[in-house]
Amino acid sequence: MKIAIVGTGYVGLVTGVCLSEIGHQVTCIDVDEAKVDKMRAGVSPIYEPGLDELMQKNIEAGRLFFTTSHQEGFQDAEAIYIAVGTPPREDGTANLSYVEEVAKSIAAHIDSYTVVVTKSTVPVGTNYRIKEMISAGVEGRALFDIVSNPEFLREGTAVQDAFQGDRIVIGSDNPKAAQVVEEINKPFGIPVYHTDISSAEMIKYASNAFLATKISFINEISALCEKLGANVEDVAAGMGMDKRIGSQFLRAGIGYGGSCFPKDTKALVQIAGNVEHEFDLLKSVIQVNNKQQQLLVDKAKARFGSLEDKTVALLGLAFKPQTDDMRESASIVVSQQLVQEGARIQAFDPIQPEMAAQLLPPEVALCQTLKDALTNADCVFIITDWPEFKKMDIPMASQLMKSPVFFDGRNCFSLEYAVSQGIEYHSIGRESVGVKR
Ligand SMILES: NC(=O)C1=CN([C@@H]2O[C@H](COP(=O)(O)OP(=O)(O)OC[C@H]3O[C@@H](n4cnc5c(N)ncnc54)[C@H](O)[C@@H]3O)[C@@H](O)[C@H]2O)C=CC1
Numbered sequence: 001m002k003i004a005i006v007g008t009g010y011v012g013l014v015t016g017v018c019l020s021e022i023g024h025q026v027t028c029i030d031v032d033e034a035k036v037d038k039m040r041a042g043v044s045p046i047y048e049p050g051l052d053e054l055m056q057k058n059i060e061a062g063r064l065f066f067t068t069s070h071q072e073g074f075q076d077a078e079a080i081y082i083a084v085g086t087p088p089r090e091d092g093t094a095n096l097s098y099v100e101e102v103a104k105s106i107a108a109h110i111d112s113y114t115v116v117v118t119k120s121t122v123p124v125g126t127n128y129r130i131k132e133m134i135s136a137g138v139e140g141r142a143l144f145d146i147v148s149n150p151e152f153l154r155e156g157t158a159v160q161d162a163f164q165g166d167r168i169v170i171g172s173d174n175p176k177a178a179q180v181v182e183e184i185n186k187p188f189g190i191p192v193y194h195t196d197i198s199s200a201e202m203i204k205y206a207s208n209a210f211l212a213t214k215i216s217f218i219n220e221i222s223a224l225c226e227k228l229g230a231n232v233e234d235v236a237a238g239m240g241m242d243k244r245i246g247s248q249f250l251r252a253g254i255g256y257g258g259s260c261f262p263k264d265t266k267a268l269v270q271i272a273g274n275v276e277h278e279f280d281l282l283k284s285v286i287q288v289n290n291k292q293q294q295l296l297v298d299k300a301k302a303r304f305g306s307l308e309d310k311t312v313a314l315l316g317l318a319f320k321p322q323t324d325d326m327r328e329s330a331s332i333v334v335s336q337q338l339v340q341e342g343a344r345i346q347a348f349d350p351i352q353p354e355m356a357a358q359l360l361p362p363e364v365a366l367c368q369t370l371k372d373a374l375t376n377a378d379c380v381f382i383i384t385d386w387p388e389f390k391k392m393d394i395p396m397a398s399q400l401m402k403s404p405v406f407f408d409g410r411n412c413f414s415l416e417y418a419v420s421q422g423i424e425y426h427s428i429g430r431e432s433v434g435v436k437r
């Protein structure tokens, strides 16, 4: 089938590449010329394992194209996917201006029956708004239908998720359009769940909010574990053995970040508010997460008294491993706090995200290597559980640092291992070990 995808971010590009891999003729459209030039040359503008290889393969096979022109991309497309960003506004509501711009452009350019598929995460009711906007602009030139097809991929495993996702949700009020989207996705072999448009929109927000709730829940339990002498890793493992609870998303840490959980939880609170419902549970989830991001600095202050002139090796800038995405990463909040406390920061991330210089305070020294970050540091802060940090040469690190004091926001090491390495180790929801005072 001939498909156009508007927006080539984490969702649009992965969707476009994977749809071309299963045999569709796909044109990806983006307003960012530099991005489009890069993609035409077979280079992904984002770091996503496995994506470059699949891109190059499908460009060579003549199934994958890139353009900045909506008109060119929409030519003969049977389905147009909307995959542009829906970033948060100041008040937490979703900014729908990019989606609306695309709706207007679709209205201006289509001239035969088209299925418009919304992949962007949009508040309940938005697909009807898109429908109205296209209807108003198309002026009867062409027929079209709207399908809500929310995306559930995770950054860092996006390609794998596209081929092995748990479900594909198709929300539509027209069985013919729903069938088109089911046909497009058939080769993936993933279970399809059909629903109405509003329920599909809600499934996306409810899923992210539920996962965020699980994380904040285990983080609250981790605080209790620290106070009561329990070990949150053992508690989570024991809880997770109950199939009704499940073992995933019970990793305590410095809180969730990324472009979606923080944004979508805030947006759902606003969506609820619009219909006069106080979503108290979700408000608490957000509050717990904000508190959690302060934890490492609080622990370091308790340990050192003052962080004035202390050098901190900040390890990990991305919000999770295997991505270059720093949106709402704990590294931003933590470095702002450290700067306020008068600490010096030597930061390192294996991917060295392009966004780092923009998003971090100017005082942060961005290091090229792990060794540079560790040299003469008074302590380490682990923000992202990159494999490079989990298997770090600790004797080497201890030699480079002024003192081997570790504050680990991701519980990368077992307590036994930390003791065996002779470091002072403060983690989340577990007793501190190796403290010599
Ligand atoms: N990042 C993720 O892991 C996931 C994101 N989502 C949702 O998918 C949507 C997209 O998210 P990301 O891919 O992260 O966004 P992104 O911000 O990485 O990419 C959006 C892209 O759209 C382009 N764009 C904006 N306006 C355009 C226009 N008028 N025409 C053509 N291109 C245009 C931008 O230049 C940019 O390249 C959001 O609603 C997000 O909530 C859903 C699931 C996972």
Ligand SMILES: O=C(O)[C@H]1O[C@H](OP(=O)(O)OP(=O)(O)OC[C@H]2O[C@@H](n3ccc(=O)[nH]c3=O)[C@H](O)[C@@H]2O)[C@H](O)[C@@H](O)[C@@H]1O
Pocket: 121, 151, 152, 153, 154, 155, 156, 208, 211, 215, 248, 249, 250, 251, 252, 253, 254, 255, 256, 257, 258, 259, 260, 261, 319, 320
């Ligand atoms: O809507 C979205 O954008 C996506 O949001 C998340 O995916 P993503 O943000 O890429 O990454 P996750 O693996 O979910 O991690 C999110 C954050 O939670 C943290 N996390 C995750 C799991 C856990 O047990 N503990 C924990 O602190 C991670 O470190 C990270 O900061 C969802 O998992 C995807 O299903 C969804 O499509």
